[in-house]
Amino acid sequence: MNKVHEIFNGRGNSIAYAIISVIFIVVSEDWLKTITVNSKWSETTNYMIVRLLICFAVFILGNVGYGIYRKIRRRVIINRNNCSIQVEYGDLLKVTDGKVVIDFDECFTTKVGEEPSDIKPFSVCGQYLSKHPIDDMHRLIEIAGVQPERRKSKYNNQDCYKPGTIVPNGNYLLMAFSKLDQNGLGQLTYNEYVDCLDKLWSQIDLWHGTNDVYLPILGSHITRFDNDLTQQELLDIMISSYLISPKKMKKPCKLHIMCKEREGFSLNKIFGVE
Numbered sequence: 001m002n003k004v005h006e007i008f009n010g011r012g013n014s015i016a017y018a019i020i021s022v023i024f025i026v027v028s029e030d031w032l033k034t035i036t037v038n039s040k041w042s043e044t045t046n047y048m049i050v051r052l053l054i055c056f057a058v059f060i061l062g063n064v065g066y067g068i069y070r071k072i073r074r075r076v077i078i079n080r081n082n083c084s085i086q087v088e089y090g091d092l093l094k095v096t097d098g099k100v101v102i103d104f105d106e107c108f109t110t111k112v113g114e115e116p117s118d119i120k121p122f123s124v125c126g127q128y129l130s131k132h133p134i135d136d137m138h139r140l141i142e143i144a145g146v147q148p149e150r151r152k153s154k155y156n157n158q159d160c161y162k163p164g165t166i167v168p169n170g171n172y173l174l175m176a177f178s179k180l181d182q183n184g185l186g187q188l189t190y191n192e193y194v195d196c197l198d199k200l201w202s203q204i205d206l207w208h209g210t211n212d213v214y215l216p217i218l219g220s221h222i223t224r225f226d227n228d229l230t231q232q233e234l235l236d237i238m239i240s241s242y243l244i245s246p247k248k249m250k251k252p253c254k255l256h257i258m259c260k261e262r263e264g265f266s267l268n269k270i271f272g273v274e
Helices: 002-009 011-026 029-033 043-072 124-131 137-144 190-207 231-244
Strands: 075-080 083-089 099-105 166-169 172-180 186-188 213-216 255-259
Touching: 011 043, 029 043, 075 231, 083 231, 099 124, 099 190, 137 166, 166 190, 172 190, 186 190, 190 231, 231 255
Parallel strands: 083 255, 099 172, 099 213, 213 255
Antiparallel strands: 075 083, 166 172, 172 186
């Protein structure tokens, strides 16, 4: 039944319905009756067949065209609850026209390397630190007036910060994200992830000013979860969390979630997007 519903009620068919309506409004019946499909048929039969052929051709072209559009599109925009989210393929570190969220671990580690506790060079944070080294992270934290949590990190008993907490650094919003285990590896439970997002939206509301905000799909690389969440699922959680948050950026400001194309992920699979 779902397949049948998709065939007759998909976005491609909606476009086709609209085109057909315009054609039959603009093109006169008298002109359509001049078209002969088979000379042995009556005028009425030819007229009905012509209309059916037009409908069939437009349905085919509408769905093929929409299928091509879905295949090549690079972004989707979700407008709901007086806010706007744009999910797009792109390089977060090439953004120059807004605030960019960079996710760190809970201790704001800045050492890039291959040790378990190091920031990995291929991560967004690792690439950011390679381009913009931070000599004194504690100074940035102090300037922002951010206080550590009462608890200590499981890794080396260091000061740690609540996931979702932001420390601004120019056009970049440095965010505490994954908690660390005894080996310095990033981990979060599902509930901690949701709480982190709630904190993040309120922090973005505090620091974005009048700028758009860009961020990656949080947790989609090496963060370990208690549930096995795919990049697609993480994105849906982020979108749902933002839409119900009372701390959304008001239009015309927009939240951009940037990602790279990868196997098993598609903009067309985002919940609620056609």
